[in-house]
Amino acid sequence: MFEKKVEKTNELIIKQGDYGDYMYVVEEGKFEALLLKNEKGKNGKAEYVRTVPPKVYDNEGFFGELALMYNTVRAACIISRSPGKLWVLDRQTFRRTIIKSTHEKLKQYEEFLQKVPLFNELTNYERNNIAYALQTIEFKDKDIILKQGEPGDSMYFVEKGLVKCTIKDKIEGEKEVSKIGPGGYFGELALLSEKPRAASVYATGDTKVAKLSRKDFDRLLGNCQDILKRNAEAYEKQLRKVFGSSKDIESIL
Structure with a gap:
């Protein structure tokens, strides 16, 4: 896991359609999930629409985990709405952590059943x-x-x-x-x-x-x-x- 500083607003953190190798945990700052409407809209800039319901990560939360869990492309874009700081977890660490957590939970459940x-x-x-x-x-x-x-x-x-x-x-x-x-x-x-x-x-x-x-x-x-x-x-x-x-x-x- 490593730290990523986001120094400006409207920075593209995750791009819809890309294959993802990382998930992100918000320590501070504001981030929003958006759907890509047109990659080259007016003036050559990408155009986005909000998700339904809108999804905003305001100084808390995490995103990007689904692409790691299901080995699929990114389902939406993530854009910074303020400067901030993220913690970045790579695919191997993510899977190792999830597998360990799942194993511990299953062991607890099996003890319940016994x-x-x-x-x-x-x-x-x-x-x-x-x-x-x-x-x-x-x-x-x-x-x-x-x-x-x-x-x-x-x-x-x-x-x-x-x-x-x-x-x-x-x-x-x-x-x-x-x-x-x-x-x-x-x-x-x-x-x-x-x-x-x-x-x-x-x-x-x-x-x-x-x-x-x-x-x-x-x-x-x-x-x-x-x-x-x-x-x-x-x-x-x-x-x-x-x-x-x-x-x-x-x-x-």
């Missing part, structure tokens, strides 16, 4: 595939993650922060029943049932969770119920709560 009793009988290969499907979502304090009574189609792992689980009834109203911290999980029975959520879950402070949907599980490994029934005996009590009678449970085991 803690779920419902996944005990999955192979390492199957857990690795699921880890690729997890999506990180961030919530602010008191944001609702799950709402009691709504259909369930995903489970969640707490990466950072704390979540509060509550149950609401007609007699006592809404009451807290548990809290779940980093490494914990909730909503796993949604992978087996389409019944409504039995509880609400709220973020307590800034919280980050990883989401696994039933749709992604099925896409990667096949039908959830067929895969997870290997270890369903350990979950019989939970299944009774979701499906009701033993007869209902037998229909999925």
